[in-house]
Amino acid sequence: MLVISFCSARWSARRFVVPAECFSRIGMGCLALTLLLIPEFTLVLWLRGISISEYFATRDSISGTVYYVMLAALALMPLFVARNVCNEPHSNSVFKTRPAAWARADRSGANKQRSQA
Numbered sequence: 001m002l003v004i005s006f007c008s009a010r011w012s013a014r015r016f017v018v019p020a021e022c023f024s025r026i027g028m029g030c031l032a033l034t035l036l037l038i039p040e041f042t043l044v045l046w047l048r049g050i051s052i053s054e055y056f057a058t059r060d061s062i063s064g065t066v067y068y069v070m071l072a073a074l075a076l077m078p079l080f081v082a083r084n085v086c087n088e089p090h091s092n093s094v095f096k097t098r099p100a101a102w103a104r105a106d107r108s109g110a111n112k113q114r115s116q117a
Contacts, residue, residue, distance in 0.1 A: 001070045008032075009077040022079060029075040036074065 009029070018028050045055055059067070
């Protein structure tokens with residue numbers, strides 16, 4: 001789960017061009033955690049036929065602790081993949097992680113402007 005969290009946080013931060021600011025990355029992680037817990041607390045509890053209090057009561061102490069640590073790691077993983085740029089107030093990492101298609105579109109737009117001139 002930790003490796004998948006790391007890979008998905010890195011991919012989604014690059015794909016959606018999330019700024020490397022702490023609050024943006026933490027918000028992204030909280031959104032990922034929410035999207036994971038909504039089906040967990042609705043569908044899984046309904047299929048198992050238990051309440052949320054029974055769900056927490058039946059968790060094993062060791063595996064439950066590891067599960068909660070992994071959930072916290074999932075929420076904080078986008079911050080970890082920011083590569084310590086949270087201390088830089090005006091980081092331009094957004095422009096470094098632009099998808100290649102955008103760069104091609106920028107070049108083709110510049111070529112059209114030159115040909116029209």
